[in-house]
Amino acid sequence: MTNKEEVQDKRHLRSIKTKQKLLQAAREIFLTEGFQKATISQIIKKAEVGYGTAYVHFSGKEEILIVLMDHVMEKFYQIAEVSFSPSSKEEAHDIILSQAMDFLKMAETERNMLQLFEQSIGISSSISAKWNSIREKFIQRISEDIAYAQKYGLAKAELNHKLVARGWFYTNEMYLWEIVRNEQQGTVEEIAKTITAVYTGGLYQMNE
Known part of the structure; x- marks a missing residue:
């Protein structure tokens, strides 16, 4: 050198x-x-x-917070990035349940920082735009998983995978913020099991 x-x-x-x-x-x-x-x-x-x-x-405090948001949300995104290649509806259900559980437990772990993010989203347009881009990244990843399940005959092919992905993320996001505010009804385990059952029951026809 x-x-x-x-x-x-x-x-x-x-x-x-x-x-x-x-x-x-x-x-x-x-x-x-x-x-x-x-x-x-x-x-x-x-x-x-x-x-x-x-x-x-x-350039200022907003840019610093955006970097901190990336650091925290990367932990959540690692959950979304778990390999998704189920060979049965039951296996798909188990993977999705595990992801939902881990996602909501992470909300508990990162409660203080997420409270900060929620506060700043309502104040700063740039922070709000950043959150929207984070949201879209998750939705895109979920959409890819649904498309995979549809391709291999596990999920209902007639459903728009992008719309389903958006609905699934918004469900998780709603409970994430309730957990952050300590407003959730029930334990994280109960919430994860309930929303997973509803989601997979509609998409994967788990009752068949």
Whole structure:
């Protein structure tokens, strides 16, 4: 490695560390102050970095929160990305139930950050747009799973897989926010089993 490459490598590492310091500081400030009251100045001070350096990485608090949203929602998306290649309706049901359970349990685990996201979605148009893009990413993945099940004769072929996917995600999202607000009726297990039974019963004709 040349001296020039070593210098570039050190700068890159410093840049990564600075960005991580800003994200960690922002997380703490957001959870303490709330999105609306939190300021970029508070975040920069907490992170102990220079103003000029901070603005190299982020244009403001909204951009920082969007990155934090990506970090948290990636955990949810890993659940959606579980391999879906069932050979029977029963197997499809079990995979979907497991995903619904894990998705809603993650809502419990990430309750504080999700409360922050819900608050910011109602305040910031850019955060709201970000949530919509996250939603569409999930719907697209679910749609692919439904199309797979239809292709192999497990699910009703006459149903529009994109519309079904949208309905299934919205159902999960509704319960996610109820869990985040501590407003849910019943346990996570009961909710997951109930919505999975209704969903698969209609799409997969589980009663046959």
